[in-house]
Amino acid sequence: MIDEAENQARLTGVRVIHLETNRALREAIALYRRCGYIEVDAFHAEPYAHHWFEKTLP
Template sequence: MKPHISLADPMSPQALHSLRAYYSELAAVFPGGFDPGPFPGDGLDQMRPPLGLFLLALAGENAIGCVALRGDGTPTAEVKRLWVAPAARGTGLAAALMAEVEKRAHQMAISHLVLDTSRYLPAAIAFYRRHGWTEIARYNDNPYAHHFFEKPLTDPKSTL
């Protein structure tokens, strides 16, 4: 079954399941674990329209991936929480989630995306580089982040 990507509330049961799975994986990989702060976390209003969004990839009723866009009303927004379930990795789902978040960001008049990631996630670093993201200087105080990226969005119609 091909996954379906759809807009979701970040507090929905499927979204919370995805976030818990994501945080659990980070805790297992990061030396010293991972503390997401108050769960489900601050800033969820910035991951809901009109400022941002939260996308879920569903296989039937099962959440197998997610990505969020955290906005503040400016032309720049931050991509957060890209996660794909282990069983769905290698299928192109991460690329599909990122393409969808970029498309929807452009529709929201967002022209510039940023994101951060950890040195303990080398596959993520390689993924972002392969998909047109450019490394930039640190833009936040996230203690788990070591790599920072940006991507300007162009009109999808101009590349056809």
């Protein structure tokens, strides 16, 4: 699913994808890291988000 989302983003000209997740969602955190997303500083004040990620698309 992430691959398809990245492909669709590329088709529309998106160069950087941002994701966030809650600390309880360990599987999501591991998946994002495996897919090449790096943890970055918070990019909004969502109260239930504890981890923020980004990936620059090739």
